[in-house]
Amino acid sequence: MTSTAVARSWTVLGLLAGLALPSPNQALAHGAPTIPVSRSVACVPETGRYLGTPACSAAAAASDPGALYEWDNVRVTDAEGKKRKRIPDGRLCSAGQSKFRGLDLARDDWPVTELIPGADFAFRYATTVQTPGRFELYVTNDDYDSQKPLKWSHLETEPFLTVTDPVPDASAYTFTGQLPMDKVGRHLILTVWRNSDMPDTYYSCSDVHFRADDIAAGRTTPAAGASDDVALASGVRDASDRQGQRGAGWQDEFHGITLVSTVVVGASLLAFLVLACLVRGKQQPR
Structure with a gap:
């Protein structure tokens, strides 16, 4: 030789x-909102509270087989602030990923969380892998129609809440912020989580309904029953914990x-x- x-x-x-040698940044799934419940969490196979509802059944049928098990992996890599170019209109809830296309279905029967306009609200974002980052929450404007595909133009131009590096507990981030004061009726909250130590940005859609007869003038906490997910929290948290154990097992593997x-x-x-x-x-x- x-x-x-x-x-x-x-x-x-x-x-x-x-x-x-695999890269430590590959295939590390992260999370999605449980309060207000996101579409991906609501329809998780086997554990989703709303599994079997018409909306979740349609989402599962329209998505790739088994895709909705990845409730915490709806993301875009290397978006670099160009999300509107990377994710086309009508595909915001799937982050432009074809396998999650069922999450983009325009329907008026998605599981909905009742909210009080202007109230302080405790948001919960379940995670399987925790990383530093910034949460941006956008709400739809008055042009939004739940029976039409969601477009970027249907969102308010600025987030109503931005939170950077909240301190997580064992399985989720929890942070409090004021809900928009001027919203009434059915809307959608788009949660964007920008990771700061990985080139990933996660997208989640939560369908909400702002009560027209209950405005939180000066309230610091939501009224009892303001969110139909208060009772759901423990159930979804159990589901996310089980998923988290799968995520931890994946890391060990x-x-x-x-x-x-x-x-x-x-x-x-x-x-x-x-x-x-x-x-x-x-x-x-x-």
């Missing part, structure tokens, strides 16, 4: 080693795969080095 051949072999082996890959590649490199030395030794003049 000539020195040129040895060098080429080292190059090829190096490339294979790079391919063999990832680290195991990484360790095995490292050992295999290291052994291969060592064997190749020994072989190269033997070949070079035989080529030396005696």
Whole structure:
């Protein structure tokens, strides 16, 4: 084996080693709102509270088989602030991912959370992997029609709430913010979570209804029963915890795969080095 051949072999082996080691940023799913309940959480197979409702059944039928198990993975990678170019009108709730297209269905029977205009509200965002980032919550404007595909132009231009790096508990982020004062009737809240240590941005749609006869003038907390998800919280949290355990298991599996890959590649490199030395030794003049 000539020195040129040895060098080429080292190059090829190096490339294979790079391919063999998975990136720690790959396929790490994160989360979605449970209060107000998002479409992806509401329709989680096996655990979703609204599983079997017409909207969830239609969403499952329109999405790829099994896609809705990934309730925490509705995201765009490397959006770099260009979400309106990356995600076309009519596909905001799926983050433009075809496999989640059922979440974009224009219907007036999606599970809805009752809200009080102007009240302070405790938002909850369940997670399977927690990372620093910024939450931006947008509400639809008066042009919104739940029976028409959601467009960017149907959202208010500025978020009504922005929260950076809230402190999570074991399975979710919880933060309080004031709901819009001037909304009445059926609307939609688009939650955008921009990760700061990974190039991912997550999108979630929560269908809500603002009570016309109950305006929170100066209220600091929602009235009892303001959200039909208060009772739902524990049930969905249990579901998200089970999903979180799956996520934690995936991380353990990832680290195991990484360790095995490292050992295999290291052994291969060592064997190749020994072989190269033997070949070079035989080529030396005696």
